[in-house]
Amino acid sequence: MxxxxxxxxxxxxxxxxxxxxxxxxxxxxxxxxxxxxxxxxxxxxxxxxxxxxxxxxxxxxWQDDTGKSTFWHSSAHLLAEAVEATFPGVKFWVGPAIDKGFYYDMDLDGRSISEEDLEKLEKKMNELAKKNSQYLRKEMSKDSAIQYFTEKGDEYKLDLLGGLKDGDITFYTQGDFTDLCRGPHIPHTGFIKAIKLTNIAGAYWKNDANNKQLTRIYGVTFPSKQELDEYLQMLEEAKKRDHRKLGKELGIYTMDDDVGPGLPLWMPNGTIIIEELEQLAKETENDAGYKRVVTPHIAKESMYLTSGHLPYYADSMFPAMELDGTKYYLKAMNCPHHHKIFDAEPRSYKDMPLRLAEYGTCYRYEQSGELFGLMRVRCLHMNDAHIYCSKEQFADEFRAVNSMYLKYFKIFGIDKYVMRLSLHDPEKLGQKYINEPELWIETEEMVRQVLIESNIPFVEVAGEGAFYGPKIDVQIWSAIGREFTLATNQVDFAQGRRFNLSYTNKDNAPEVPLIIHRAPLGTHERFIGFLLEHYAGKLPTWLAPMQVKILPISDKYMDYAKSILNSLKKADIRAEIDDRSEKIGKKIRDTELMKVPYMLVVGEKEMTEQQVSVRRQGKGDLGAKSVESFVNELIGEIKERRGE
Structure with a gap:
């Protein structure tokens, strides 16, 4: 037993x-x-x-993430069985589960797959799933596995076998399909009740452009048709909320080939959003005792060698430029610059904690294939700050940073979030991580305790810490359930020593500060991309580029409209008049499409009674109000940064 x-x-x-x-x-x-x-x-x-x-x-x-992952990986094998039955002689590379569904890379030997073929493959998968075929696991010796795939002439699986040894090799079979796979898999295909193949793409073998391009088929499956229908409905909603689509329609940002990929140009509307977010950050950080700094966009190689970023982070930095025999790099992170500011003056325990904040511009060389709208860019404006504190002050400072996140979550209506505590990998000390095992354990426990005491939801992930200390990735979910990584909090026990930073403690002795790296609003780029999708472009009034549009019914009421505009501008409310010779219905529809929070319709009645007819984005007619009453109510809404 x-x-x-x-x-x-x-x-x-x-x-x-x-x-x-x-x-x-x-x-x-x-x-x-x-x-x-x-x-x-x-x-x-x-x-x-x-x-x-x-x-x-x-x-x-199905309620467990690893359960879903197993379900989707098993579905990838079901897809492979359907493809093999439809396209004899196909060869397969890998078919993993991904965040939502799965894909399988395959070599079709010159044949192509069309959208019509996807429908045929879906039908075949449904047919195979109903057979309730078991996923059967079999351990194989390396020699037997090599012989099997040699006879099939499958160079892709033979390549995978090259990195495996006896005892690590298993085959899985369901129905007429057998694959090299470590598993695990669901018990049988009958669990798969609803199938949708979503996309066809090209993918280079081993992600190397010098290799052959394979066909990649994406799909998603569910244990019920209802869940698939709900997912497809969510996808349709996500398309409407795509920040790239909304960014263009609302005049937020643009990309230009002459400027370069991943380098967004912020248009006037987008710049207003940036300025409002910066103002929010400045007010919040001022109340929390931060001091603002500004640092250059480039620095000498020597500083990044001191920080350790060059050996660890070089692949993500733009290539060096040489001036007067010295190498300079575009700034990929603000922290070394802030350390130099800390070190510019003598510090004592009375100065601690010292909180230095900056909306710093950074440049990172993201790979071309990873660039995605505002979510992955090469120029980013980061809501950055570094807190220099003693070990005794750490818990209060880290707790205050987390409280700042919670404040922002409330302002932006973010109800679902989790902190992902990323730890080091003991086996990679000295390679991926600073070789200080005791400090790693100590600082990880310090962070863990603050999260527990603050009752903040968190999960732990091994092997994803920063090279100089543990970090927290802040995961948030938009209104339609899409997950985003907003920002990171990082604890740094190494940089202070690398830069010889110190302050004089109460015993008049030098002491190295602990450093907290934090960016609660992340970058303008990623956060504005998130907000556009979260709000479906209908930004709250305080954040909206245009807050009020005045719609005169005809030119007869233009002077009255201008007087209203003057009142709004005196109150620092962003407003315009729609002075086009269009019918009022069209003006209302066009203003709705531009997601302007408020419309003020003015005609004979409104002018006579010195009022405005108020319409609210998405809510329709709110009735007539005096201009003064409307302005006062709107000032309150904007000042309080209300979501509605």
């Missing part, structure tokens, strides 16, 4: 060789019908794989 420890701490005994599915059935048949895979001693296994020793066990369903 073996002992199985369940997540609630209960320990049950089962015969040796029992599976996770056996355990599920012993609890309830209903549960067993939902189990997709299992976490056994920290590893994700097939639910049908025998367990021969005592183990901790968590049953994974």
């Amino acid at each position: 073996i002992k199985i420890t369940l997540p609630d701490g209960a320990v049950r005994e089962y015969p040796k060789g029992s599976t996770a599915l056996d355990v599920a059935k012993s609890i309830s048949e209903g549960l067993a019908r939902k189990v997709l895979a299992a976490n056994v001693n920290g590893e994700v296994w097939d639910a049908t794989r025998p367990i021969d020793n005592d183990a901790t066990l968590k049953l994974l369903t």
Whole structure:
């Protein structure tokens, strides 16, 4: 007998060789019908794989991320079976699960796949899924695996086998399809009830442009048709909210080939949004005791060698330019510049904590294939700051940074968020991470405790820390459930020593400060891209480039419209008159399309009674008000930065 420890701490005994599915059935048949895979001693296994020793066990369903991932990876194998049946002789590279669904890269030997073919493949996948074919795992020796794929003439799988050794090689078979795969997989194909193949793309083998281009088919599957329908509906909504589409329609930003890829040009409307966000940050940071600084866009190579960014971060920096025999780099990060400001004057414990803030412009050489609208760019304006503090002050400072995030979340109506605590990988100390094992453990625990004490939701991820300390990636979700990485908080125990930073402590001795890197609003680029999608372009009034449009019914009322405009401008409200010779219905429709929060319709009645007819974006007619009343109400809405 073996002992199985369940997540609630209960320990049950089962015969040796029992599976996770056996355990599920012993609890309830209903549960067993939902189990997709299992976490056994920290590893994700097939639910049908025998367990021969005592183990901790968590049953994974569609509600678990790893359950979904297993479901989608298994769906990739189902796609491969359908493709192989439709295009004999096809060769496959890899077919992983991704954030939403899966893809499989394949060599069709010169054949192409059309949108019509996707429909045929979907039909075939549905046909195969209904067979309830089991996903069967088989361990293989390397020699046997090589022989199998040599006979098939599959150079792609033979290449994968080159990096594997005996004991690490498994095959999976479902129906008539067999693949080299480490797994895990769902119990059988019958779990897959709804299928949609979403896209066809080209992908170079091993992501190398010098290699052959393969065909990549993307897809998504669900355990019910209702969930697929809801997902497709969400995709349609996401298309409407795409920040690239809205950015063009609303005149927020533009890209130009002569300027270069990933280098957005902010148009007047976008610049207004930037200035409003900067004003919010300045007010918030001023209240929190930050001091503003400004630093240059370039610096000498020596500074980035001191910081350690050049060996660790060189691939993400633009190439050096040489002036007077000295190499200079475009600034990829603000921190070394801020360290130099800290070091420019003597510091004592009375100066601590010192909080230096800047909306700094940085340049990063993102790969061409990774550039995406405002989300991945090469020029970015970062809501950056660095806090220099003692170890005793760290918890309060880090807690205050997190509180700043929560304040911003409330302003922008961000209800779903999580902090992802990224830790170091002990096996990569001295390579990817500063070789200070004790400091890593100490600072990671400091961050962890602050998050626990603050009751902030967080998850831990190993191997994703910054090279100089643990970091928090702030994950937020938009109104339609799309996930974004907003910004990072980083704890730095290394840079202070690298730059010989110190302050005089209470004992009149030099002490190296701890450094917190933080950027609660991330970059203008990413955050504005998020906001456009989050609000579907209908930005709150305080943030909207144009806050009020005055719509005179005819030219007879133009002088009255101008007097209203004057009142609005005196109150610093952004407003314009639509003076086109168009019918009022068209003026209203066009203003709605430009997502202007308020429209003021003026005609004979309004002019006679010295009022305006107020229309609200998305809400329609709000009735008549005096100009003074409307202006006062709007001033309050803008000042409070209300979401509605």
